[in-house]
Each structure stands twice: as C-alpha cells, then as structure tokens.
Amino acid sequence: MDFQFTEEQLMIKQAARDYAQRELWSDVIERDEKAIYPEKHVKALAELGFMGMMVSPEYDGGGMDTISYVLAMEEISKVDSSVSVIMSVNNSLVCWGLEAFGTEEQKQKYLRPLARGEKIGAFLLSEPEAGSDATSQHTTAVDMGDYYLLNGTKNWITNGNTASTYLVIAQTYPEKGHKGINALIVERHWEGISVGPHENKMGMRSSDTHSVMFTDVKVPKENRIGEEGFGFKFAMQTLDGGRIGIAAQAVGIAAGALELALKYAKERKAFGTEIINHQAIAFKLADMAVKVENARNLVLKAAWLKDQHKPYGVASAMAKLYAADIAMQVTTEAVQIHGGYGYVKEYHVERLMREAKLTQIYEGTSEVQHIVISRALAKGELLP
Amino acid sequence: MKIAVCISNVPDTTTRIKTDASGQKIDLSGVQWILNPWDELALTRAIELKEQNVGMIDEIVVVMVAPSYGEATLRKALAVGADRAIRIDNDPADSYEAAFELASYFADQPADLIFTGIESADFNGSATGAMLSLLAGIRFMPGVSGVFLEGGQTIVHQEINGMSLRLKVSPPLILNVQKGIAIVPRIPAMRGIMAARTKPLTVLSPKKAGACAQVIAYESLPPKAAAKMIEEDNAAMLIEVLHNEAKVI
Numbered sequence: 239m240d241f242q243f244t245e246e247q248l249m250i251k252q253a254a255r256d257y258a259q260r261e262l263w264s265d266v267i268e269r270d271e272k273a274i275y276p277e278k279h280v281k282a283l284a285e286l287g288f289m290g291m292m293v294s295p296e297y298d299g300g301g302m303d304t305i306s307y308v309l310a311m312e313e314i315s316k317v318d319s320s321v322s323v324i325m326s327v328n329n330s331l332v333c334w335g336l337e338a339f340g341t342e343e344q345k346q347k348y349l350r351p352l353a354r355g356e357k358i359g360a361f362l363l364s365e366p367e368a369g370s371d372a373t374s375q376h377t378t379a380v381d382m383g384d385y386y387l388l389n390g391t392k393n394w395i396t397n398g399n400t401a402s403t404y405l406v407i408a409q410t411y412p413e414k415g416h417k418g419i420n421a422l423i424v425e426r427h428w429e430g431i432s433v434g435p436h437e438n439k440m441g442m443r444s445s446d447t448h449s450v451m452f453t454d455v456k457v458p459k460e461n462r463i464g465e466e467g468f469g470f471k472f473a474m475q476t477l478d479g480g481r482i483g484i485a486a487q488a489v490g491i492a493a494g495a496l497e498l499a500l501k502y503a504k505e506r507k508a509f510g511t512e513i514i515n516h517q518a519i520a521f522k523l524a525d526m527a528v529k530v531e532n533a534r535n536l537v538l539k540a541a542w543l544k545d546q547h548k549p550y551g552v553a554s555a556m557a558k559l560y561a562a563d564i565a566m567q568v569t570t571e572a573v574q575i576h577g578g579y580g581y582v583k584e585y586h587v588e589r590l591m592r593e594a595k596l597t598q599i600y601e602g603t604s605e606v607q608h609i610v611i612s613r614a615l616a617k618g619e620l621l622p
Numbered sequence: 623m624k625i626a627v628c629i630s631n632v633p634d635t636t637t638r639i640k641t642d643a644s645g646q647k648i649d650l651s652g653v654q655w656i657l658n659p660w661d662e663l664a665l666t667r668a669i670e671l672k673e674q675n676v677g678m679i680d681e682i683v684v685v686m687v688a689p690s691y692g693e694a695t696l697r698k699a700l701a702v703g704a705d706r707a708i709r710i711d712n713d714p715a716d717s718y719e720a721a722f723e724l725a726s727y728f729a730d731q732p733a734d735l736i737f738t739g740i741e742s743a744d745f746n747g748s749a750t751g752a753m754l755s756l757l758a759g760i761r762f763m764p765g766v767s768g769v770f771l772e773g774g775q776t777i778v779h780q781e782i783n784g785m786s787l788r789l790k791v792s793p794p795l796i797l798n799v800q801k802g803i804a805i806v807p808r809i810p811a812m813r814g815i816m817a818a819r820t821k822p823l824t825v826l827s828p829k830k831a832g833a834c835a836q837v838i839a840y841e842s843l844p845p846k847a848a849a850k851m852i853e854e855d856n857a858a859m860l861i862e863v864l865h866n867e868a869k870v871i
C-alpha cells in the first residue's frame with residue numbers, strides 16, 4: 239500500500255490549481271450568472287493539454303494516468319465545475335471511448351484534434367424519454383447499406399452547441415433490444431442536425447447544455463464504433479470511466495467549499511471570537527473534512543484500479559455515489575458556516591451548492607449507482 | 623545566445639515555519655517546496671524570449687544550488703520549458719555560499735545572459751545576484767523589469783524613480799530581475815511535463831566555501847500588539863498615546 243503521489247502527479251495537480259485559482263476564479267461568478275460559455279478558458283486548458291490529458295501521446299494526448307486526471311479535475315472543480323464538466327466529457331467519455339474502441343482511421347481523424355483540444359466532443363446518450371433507462375432509445379440509425387440514416391432527439395447534451403464531434407447512441411435493430419444499439423461518430427456540421435436553445439440551468443450555468451435533433455442525417459458505416467450492436471456496451475463501459483471524473487468533480491466541489499468555509503470561520507467573529515472557536519462550527523468543519531477525505535480516497539481507489547487495468551465499474555459507482563452525496567452535504571454546511579453571506583453570490587459557496595446537485599444526477603443518478611452497487615453485492619462481487 | 627536562470631527552491635509562501643527540537647534548524651518535514659516566485663518569472667521571460675525570437679536562443683539552462691530535494695523544482699522548470707538543469711549539490715549556508723557555487727559553475731560554463739531574481743522568498747537576502755557578479759567577474763544590471771531582443775541587440779528596461787529607462791546592453795551580463803519582467807508565471811503543460819522526463823538534469827559536486835556563521839537559535843518574536851485606532855480629528859489623543867503608551871515622543 240502506497241499513498242505517495244509521484245512528482246509528476248503533484249506537478250499536474252499544482253498546474254491545475256494554479257490555473258483555477260489564478261484564472262477561473264476571477265470571472266466565474268459573472269460567467270455563472272450570465273451563463274457565458276468559458277471559451278477562453280477551454281482554449282487555455284487545451285493549450286496546457288488538459289482536454290486530452292489521458293490520451294496516448296501517439297494520438298497527441300498528454301499520456302497521463304487516471305490519478306493525475308482526478309487530481310486535476312478536483313482542483314478545477316474547486317473553483318468552476320462548468321469548466322471541469324467540459325473537460326470531463328471530452329477526456330473521459332469522448333476521447334477515452336474513441337481511443338479504447340475506435341478504429342485506427344477513426345483515431346487519426348477524430349481523436350487527434352480532440353486530444354489536442356482544438357476540437358471539443360460531446361456524448362449523446364440521454365433522450366427526452368430515456369435517461370436512467372438508457373436501453374429504451376428512440377433515436378434510430380437505420381441501416382441503408384453503406385450508411386445509417388439517423389433520426390431522433392438527444393437531451394441534456396453537455397458541449398451540445400460547441401462540440402464538433404458527437405458520439406451518438408442510437409437504435410438500429412429495435413427487435414434486438416439493447417443489443418441492437420450502435421454508437422456512431424457524427425460531425426456537427428452535417429446536414430440534418432439542429433441544436434436547441436441553451437438550457438437555463440440551476441448550476442454549472444456556463445457549460446452549454448442543449449438538446450440536439452437529427453433529421454435524416456447520413457452517417458457513413460465507417461463511423462460506427464465497434465461491431466454492429468456494440469453501442470449500448472460502449473455507452474456503459476465509457477460511463478464507468480466517466481463516473482470517476484464526475485466523482486472527482488464532486489470531491490472538488492466539496493473540497494472547494496471546505497477551503498472557503500475554513501477560511502471564513504477563521505476570519506468571521508461572533509460573540510467576541512472567531513467562529514471556528516465555537517465548537518458547533520469547529521465540529522462541522524471536522525465532519526466536512528472527514529467526508530471530503532473519504533470521498534477522495536474512493537475516487538483515487540477507482541482511478542488506481544483503472545490505471546492497473548483491473549475492474550473498476552463498481553468502484554467508480556461507489557465513488558460517484560458517495561462523493562456526490564457528500565458534495566451536497568458539505569456545500570450546504572459551507573453555506574451555513576457563512577451565515578447570510580453564504581446566501582449571496584459573492585462568497586461562492588451558494589454556487590458550489592448548486593453545482594453539487596448536478597453530480598447526483600448526471601452520468602447515472604445516485605439511484606442508478608445504488609442499483610449498480612447492489613447488483614454487484616447480490617452477485618457476490620464485493621465480498622472480500 | 624545562451625541564457626542561464628539561477629533558481630532557488632523555497633518553501634511555499636503559505637508555509638508556517640517551525641524549528642526542530644534543537645531550535646537551530648528549520649523543520650523541513652511537511653514543507654511544500656516551490657520555485658522561488660521571482661526566479662519563476664525570470665524563467666518565464668527567458669522562455670518567452672526563446673519563443674518570440676526563433677533560432678536566436680540556443681538553450682536555456684536552469685542552475686540551482688540545493689540538496690536532492692530541490693530536484694522536483696528543477697523538473698518543474700524543465701516542464702515549463704528550460705532545456706536542461708544543473709543542480710550543484712550543496713545546502714548553502716548563506717547567500718555567499720550560493721553565489722560562490724554559482725560563480726565556480728559559470729567560470730566553467732559561461733552564459734550570455736544570467737538571470738537572478740531580486741530576492742528569494744526564504745531568507746530574503748537579495749544578495750546572491752550581486753555577489754555572483756563580483757565573484758564571477760560578470761557585469762551586473764540591478765532592477766531589471768524587462769528584457770527584449772531587438773534586431774540582434776539586447777534591450778533592458780529598468781524602473782528608476784518613476785521613470786522607465788531603456789538600455790542597450792552588451793552580454794555577458796547578470797540581470798537581476800524584479801517586478802514587470804513577466805506578468806504571469808508559466809504553468810507547465812502536459813507536453814512539457816512529458817518532455818521533462820528525458821531532459822538532462824546534471825548533478826555537480828560542490829566547491830563548498832563553508833559557512834561563516836553558525837546558528838545559535840531561531841527565536842520567535844513577541845506577537846505584535848493589535849493596532850490602536852484613533853479618530854481622525856482626535857490629535858490630542860494621538861499625542862497622548864505616543865507620549866504615554868508608546869513613549870516615542
């Protein structure tokens with residue numbers, strides 16, 4: 239057992255922290271309030287290599303491990319999860335999915351610019367009527383010989399408007415159920431694609447979430463990922479890894495709120511002393527720190543398993559479930575410690591609380607994580 | 623042209639400095655080391671110069687006098703964009719010893735421009751650059767707030783009494799850099815971090831000038847008393863406090 243980070247992992251964590259504290263901090267409130275897409279930050283982070291940091295250098299990626307990735311995700315998310323979700327979707331859903339399952343041609347053509355962050359990708363699974371139940375896909379990709387004809391609507395798509403490359407999950411053989419589903423690489427500018435208005439969200443307001451409509455879009459056969467019918471498995475395996483990123487995001491939100499609450503508790507005075515000297519506040523902070531540490535360890539364990547090429551599906555579900563729940567608890571307490579100041583935008587903690595809520599919903603709700611974990615328990619997979 | 627940047631490894635500026643049980647040494651356990659902020663800006667400027675003047679700068683070497691724990695900071699400098707790193711294996715007792723090691727190094731391995739930071743964030747001595755100049759016999763430019771290469775010339779900016787002075791200078795030179803030399807320190811990119819894995823980091827044995835002083839004890843200062851606020855129109859009170867409490871008038 240070795241709890242030591244490598245020098246490189248620490249360097250990456252610090253690089254992410256420096257960028258977040260120096261650059262993201264200054265305009266995060268305004269971007270959140272006005273729902274402005276963080277274009278210059280995405281560009282800067284791409285130049286630093288954060289947009290494809292786990293992709294092999296062979297395909298222009300950063301070649302870093304999952305531990306480094308979660309450390310970076312945590313630091314960015316301490317300040318701004320609108321930015322970290324863009325990073326997460328591009329890295330762990332789109333780039334990872336292409337690198338793990340794409341053909342050499344697909345990697346050359348699509349993965350390279352995504353890994354460099356010159357282009358941004360989106361992952362299109364959810365539909366108006368298919369969220370948690372991702373098997374009931376209404377979007378169809380009809381086999382037309384040398385191409386698929388794509389029709390349908392995808393909902394809640396992060397990077398929906400800014401992405402140039404879409405990975406779309408669609409049903410080709412309804413009679414085969416989820417074994418008839420395909421994953422297709424679709425270019426945003428192709429004919430028949432339209433993007434709905436920007437969703438007016440509770441939190442992560444500066445990430446662009448849109449619905450995307452497909453009307454008779456022709457997708458060449460060579461743009462299918464994996465074998466015919468591999469789409470559902472593709473989505474589930476990709477999401478297993480994606481959840482590690484979202485779990486790290488939740489840890490970052492919680493840890494960011496804890497940092498702010500601790501700082502505030504040392505400065506704010508009530509009844510003649512700094513409020514950290516009131517036990518009710520001090521113990522709250524202690525509980526928050528334990529939760530953050532616990533969640534961080536679950537995330538690091540899942541990341542480590544992935545790096546060791548061991549099964550990590552259940553570990554990532556546990557990490558996401560726990561980290562998202564404690565992110566809600568810790569941010570709520572951070573607002574409480576700030577008193578009235580916590581309820582206004584200037585002090586950041588109310589925003590972190592709004593951001594935390596989303597981590598319990600996307601990439602599999604907390605209820606879905608419970609299903610994943612309890613099924614593994616029932617199968618005896620979790621016994622020591 | 624060859625640029626050398628002298629960098630020091632200092633505790634993170636938020637570190638709470640404690641002494642060990644002997645009271646004669648700083649307790650280094652748990653200290654997070656960083657690249658001295660001024661040196662980081664100097665390095666940033668050196669890299670900018672190399673990028674902006676393609677083909678003009680052959681290499682950027684970073685030189686540090688430090689024990690082995692300084693290497694993480696040197697590798698960060700490599701990740702940010704230095705071409706190679708030198709560590710002179712000594713834990714310098716004071717600025718003189720650091721300057722002495724650097725002078726021996728540059729006697730052997732000259733550079734056209736040598737950047738030193740105006741001060742280091744540990745002992746804040748502000749002496750190494752000037753001492754290096756004397757020991758190595760290389761001319762010294764204090765207070766450098768800008769450096770440019772224009773048409774084969776090296777141009778340096780200094781800020782003096784609210785004026786900005788532009789100078790054409792002739793290397794070899796030591797540039798002691800201050801505020802303005804670069805605005806935002808470079809953050810290492812993944813590409814740089816990968817490249818740093820194969821960039822050379824050479825360890826040289828020290829010449830050891832030796833310490834001229836020995837620490838008897840680090841003693842903490844009494845905590846500062848809280849400031850006393852006096853209303854702006856209450857001069858009588860101010861005089862009374864300065865006379866009777868502070869006893870300075």
Ligand SMILES: Cc1cc2nc3c(=O)[nH]c(=O)nc-3n(C[C@H](O)[C@H](O)[C@H](O)COP(=O)(O)OP(=O)(O)OC[C@H]3O[C@@H](n4cnc5c(N)ncnc54)[C@H](O)[C@@H]3O)c2cc1C
Nearest residue numbers: 361362363364369370394395396447599600601602603605
């Ligand atoms: C801001 C944002 C960004 C998103 N980005 C993307 C994206 O980039 N790509 C993408 O494909 N999707 C994205 N999503 C979609 C997200 O993954 C879904 O919203 C999520 O999976 C839940 O689906 P749903 O909204 O349809 O809720 P539903 O599935 O309708 O769930 C409603 C409630 O019922 C519960 N529930 C459902 N089934 C069960 C069950 N069997 N047992 C117990 N409880 C159950 C759920 O947990 C939830 O509490 C995003 C969503 C948001 C809000």
